[in-house]
Amino acid sequence: MSHFLRRALPLGLLLAALLWLAGGAVDRAWYDGASRLLRSHGAAEAPVALIGFDEVSEQAFPEPMALWHRHLGAAMEGLARAEPRAVGLDLSLPMRSFDTVAPGGDAALVRGILRLRRTCPLVLGLTVDGAGRPRPIHGPFQAAAGEGGTAFVLWEVDPDATVRRFTEHVGGSAEALPTLAGTLARALGRPVREGWLDYRGAAPVPYVPFHQVVAWQREGNAAALQAAFHGKVVLLGSVFPFVDRHRQAVDLNGWGEETGRFAPGVLLHVQALRNLLGRGPLREVPSGLGALLAGGCLGLGWVLGGRPRAGSLGLLAALGLGALGILVLQARGWFLGLSWPAGGLVAGFAARAGEEALSRLRERRRLRAVFGGYVSPAILSEILDGRLEPGLRGERRALCVLFSDIRGFTTLSEGLEPEAVIALLNRYFQRMAEAIHAHGGTLDKFIGDGIMAFFGAPAAQENPCESAFRCARAMLASLGELNAELAAEGRAPLRIGIGLHFGEAAVGHVGGASRHEYTAIGDVVNTASRVEGLTKEAGFPLLVTEPVRARLGEAAGFTPLGEQPLKGRAPMAVFGWPER
Structure with a gap:
């Protein structure tokens, strides 16, 4: 713990x-997707009917919508004949009278409100002004609606401009504002609980055009009114394309409009009422x-x-x-x-x-810090990356093997203290090791003042001979720099010989389970050692065999030395570098 x-x-x-x-963004996206997925699951909710103010209704009446008081009064009287369960108006009525423009309109609307109120609960919508203050409606309309007959048509909007929750604490206010859906639910004796809108089993909502309701009333068609609204909660609201639109998690329009989820706001009131009159919103x-x-x-x-x-x-x-x-x-x-x-x-x-x-x-x-000086970086990287097999079995690989040796080092070191010999060797080996590692070689071992390295394992190389040849040239250049330092110190220069040979060898761990090393074994190793020995008499610091030269191209600048005898094997064609 x-x-x-x-x-x-x-x-x-x-x-x-x-x-x-x-x-918050993750939860909102999850809610939207889950709500759409669960829409087809769950029991049907309380019936809510919708009367829509649409473009066809706008064309059916000669007056602008602000002067529809007579028609709105007629619709309310028609609804009274239908005996609905409750009625809510998702529309803010004017703040003043327009009787000077349309005489008798106010009285007609007041009559409709009063008559409908005697039949069922009626709630008129309120909104707020630009400063957030409640926007009042014309006094007679307010009085006709009576106490508890008005409520706010406001919604809590999430940061992505989508409405997902029913709450009466809009904007995080400590004081609850009576909402249209909440006030209607309370009027019907239902508890009001806040929460995420629940779309389980939410069926599409069709609407009856407002002008149709007015026509039924004026024609005295009580049967049509009863069939459409009897025993239902009825909401009146705008379904105009660009009026009172809200981004919603689920678009419930039942008239086939492509809204892109910017659906009429009245549909939010519909779903909130369905929730409040049924099982309630989702509990968090x-x-x-x-x-x-x-x-x-x-x-x-x-x-x-x-x-x-x-x-x-x-x-x-x-x-x-x-x-x-x-x-x-x-x-x-x-x-x-x-x-x-x-x-x-x-x-x-x-x-x-x-x-x-x-x-x-x-x-x-x-x-790396502990073992970097004991094994080559290539081997250490293979070990750390888990690519080097830990077993004691080998594998056959094509390698270019390099041997180098310091000429006359025994004589050179006779006049030096042992500590000075070690210090000189360390200066030399440091430079040679850097050249080998820089060209991707594996430094197999130091043999006295000699070096064995190979190219092509453990990590494969495209052209091991090219890498080995470049490394040998770098070793000779680095030796020149070291000799310049030794000359400045008044000391004799060093001379080395390097031999390269290419062929197949067995590479892997050699030794016992408790102590082993990664090395290469095979005739190619012995041959490279013999070639390096030829540099003592050949007069060239670098000798390569024909298999190596063939993989370097014609521009390498070698001098053919013909077939040279090699101890313990047949003569072999050897080439000296640099060209003379």
Whole structure:
């Protein structure tokens, strides 16, 4: 547990904080998708009928919509004949009278309001002005509606301009504002509970055009009015294309309009009423339980992150199962944001995987620091990357083998103290090793004042001979720099010979289980050593065999020396460098 707290908590909390910042967007996106998915599941909700103010109704009446008081009064009288369960007006009536323009309109509307009120609860919509203050409606209309007969048609809008929740604390206000849906529900004796709009079983909502309702009333067609509205909650609102539109998680329009989710706002009131008159909005899982779940997922993610490759599959499985569980939860009326479990899983997994990666990096650095001077970088990289087989069996590889030796070093060192000999050798070997490693070679061993290296293993090279030849030239150039330093110190220069041969060799670990080394064995190694020995008499610092020269091209600048006898094997064509 202390290891978990010390290692997981700092990284986990950092990632959890980052996920929390984006969690709102994640939860909103999840809610939208889940709501659309669950729309076809669940029992049908309370019937709510819609009367729409549309473009056809606008053309049916000669007056502008602000002067429709007579028609609105007629529609209310018609609704009174239909005996609905309740009626709500998602429209803010004017602040003053227009009787000077349309005489008798105010009285007609007041009569309609009073008559409908005697039949069922009626709620008129209110809105606010630009400063956020309640915008009053004309006094007679307010008086006719009576106490509790008005309510606000406002919605809480999320940061992405989408409405997803029913609340009467709009804008986070401490004081609840009576809403149209909430006031109608209370008038019908239903409790009002806030929450995420529940779209389970939400059927598309058709509408009856406003002018049709007025026509039925004026024709005395009580049967049509009863068939359309009897016993239902009725809402009147705008369905104009560019008026009172809100971005919604689910578009409930039942008249085939392509809204792009910018649907008439009255549909939000419809769904809120369906919820309040039925099973209520979605309940949000308490934050304490969400935090507890996130903590458990953090621990699971930490366990999975211990093996990132295999654990990543487990992480995906856990995320999938978690999403399915949250979907089932929403299907049962509870909403839990996906960011809680997903954030915990991802944070825990990333924290553990990050900790493991840092531990491996620290271990690699430690191993490089400890063993970097004992094995070649190529071998150490293969070991650290897990590509070098640990067993004692070898494999056949095509190599270019390099041998080098200092000419007359025994005589040169006779007049030096042992410490001075070692210091000189170390200066020489340092430069030679750097050249070998810079060209991708593997420094096999130091043999007294000699060096054995090979190219083409453990990491394969496109042209091992080219790499070895470039390395040999670099070694000679570096020796020139060292000799300049020795001359400045008043000391004799060093001369070396280098031999290269190409062929197949067995490479791998040689030794016992408790002590072994990675080396190359085969005739190509012995031949390269013999070729290097020829440099003592050939007069060239670098000799290569025909297999090497053939892989270097014609521009290498070699001098053919013909077939040279090699101890213990047949003569072989040898070439000297540089060209003379």
